[in-house]
Amino acid sequence: MTTVVEKPLASGIRNEPGGSFKAVLTLALFESRRLLTRIPVLLAFTVYLGWTVWRAGRAWGDHPALQDADRATQGAPMLVGLAVLLSVNQAALRSRRHGTERHLAVLVLPHWCRTVAHALSVVAAALVTAVCVAGQFGWEALRPGAIGQGSVGELLVGPLTVLLFGLAGLLVAGLVRSPLAAPLLVVLFLFLFLFFSGMDYGSRWLLPAVEEATSNTLPSDLMGRPAAWHALYLAGLALSLGLAAVLVAGGRKPAVLAGTAGALAMTLVGGVAQSGGDSPELVKARERATVHPEQVQSCVRRDGATYCAFPEWGPRVGDWAAVVDRVRSLAGGGAHEQAVVVRQRVEARYGLSGDAALDPLKRPHEVTVGTQWGGNRVPEFSAAVAGVLIAGDEAAATSICDGRIVPLMWLAVGWESDPLDALRRVRLNDTVTGSDSVLQPTNGLYMTVAQTEVLRALLDLPHDEAAARVKDRWAGLTAPRITAARAAALLDLPAPEGKDKCL
Helix, strand or coil, X not given: CCCCCCCCCCCCCCCCCCHHHHHHHHHHHHHHHHHHCCHHHHHHHHHHHHHHHHHCCCCCCCCCEHHHHCHHHCCHHHHHHHHHHHHHHHHHCHHHHHCCHHHHCCCCCCHHHHHHHHHHHHHHHHHHHHHHHHHHHHHHHCCCCCECCCCHHHHHHHHHHHHHHHHHHHHHHHHCCCCCHHHHHHHHHHHHHHHHHCCCXXXXXXXXXXXXXXXXXXXXXXXXCCHHHHHHXXXXXXXXXHHHHHHHCCCCCHHHHXXXXXXXXXXXXXXXXXXXCCCXXXXXXXXXXXXXXXXXXXXXXXXXXXXEECHHHHHHHHHHHHHHHHHHHHCCXXXXXXXXXXXXXXXXXXXXXXXXXXXXXCCCCEEEECCCCCCCHHHHHHHHHHHHHHHCCHHHHCCCCCCCHHHHHHHHHCCCCCHHHHHHHHECCXXXXXXXXXXXXXXXXXXXXXXXXXXXXXXXXXXXXXXHHXXXXXXXXXXXXXXXXXXXXXXXXXXXXXXXXXX
């Protein structure tokens, strides 16, 4: 009698070429679909998209600087990353939670291959985030008033943050087989973010996204942020965590070990390079742009005025010229045709971490304009132009504390379609009554209660009538040491009742 002995198949081996690879991809597609449809992830993307749509056009109006817009894409993806961390961790622990690990052990895919599939699902979430980041930045870049240029390194931070958080959750699932580990990791990440955000320059760059404590806008070549090195650091760190998760799951293959070593090298190189600080060349360039901006600016003449701007701000000259023309159109005497020089200035010596005020210029008829435009920046610039037309230079204009404030503020807001709203926006406390400070690109002004009353009465007149009165009495209204009561009398307005004393 002949006995037939069947040779058992080796567990976890597929004979067809590329079978395991195809199975990993199939499982990765399945896990990606499940991950992207998890409620926490869906809620995070919904909040991200809703915030992005709501914020569109509010931060910079119609005048975005792209070197600021790229950094604005980094905050919201952190919320998506935390949701992905929790969801991937739960997905990796699914078999243990449901008691099906012993059944999965007899399938063609070993545990480390299933871990690879989970890691690929995190890549899918990062790619979706990249699409959102590209849409957010593209919306700003396509605006007609956009200037400057963004950084690819800055734009990569959002997707890499999602990748980093998701792979961290996957690694924790392999090390600690408890569903409580991922929420504790989220708390740890939030603590580290608060801790390192207050540290020195090098330590802050260990965080996924590095926020700046100022709204200062600098020319793109003076930014000094090591965005490319930081992107390399994040990519290496995320890849290290993902490969570490594969190693913990049993995938101790030569390719995995070599990849882990390469990822650690990427992390080290990026981490060291990003903490180097500002180069001597950058420090000199910032000093030159701050102290001697004329050395790096180009100037154009329009209608008797000269406009000098940093190279990226050339398209803004038309906006500045429109304001100068309208302010001069309301002035009387020689100020009506006074030639002015509009000089763009920035305090760049302290980088983005500094927000120092600019000192008023002492050169005759030279006006400061900043690197931001739109919103409140328009009446602030208008007030600076008006001050120079009346006082002769910025230093003298910022020292005015008499009745000349009335014609000055008339020039600043009288040409606006809603001058009262412009007055509110240019005053420090958003008031249109009482005393308050007036903001400018350099030092501000101060309006007394009496001066505000006279200006409000002037704004209540029909525009043409008010403009005619100011031009006809221009010499008296711009005489030094004039009081608010005298200005009201010259303009045939009621005498003010409030105090007329400067601080």
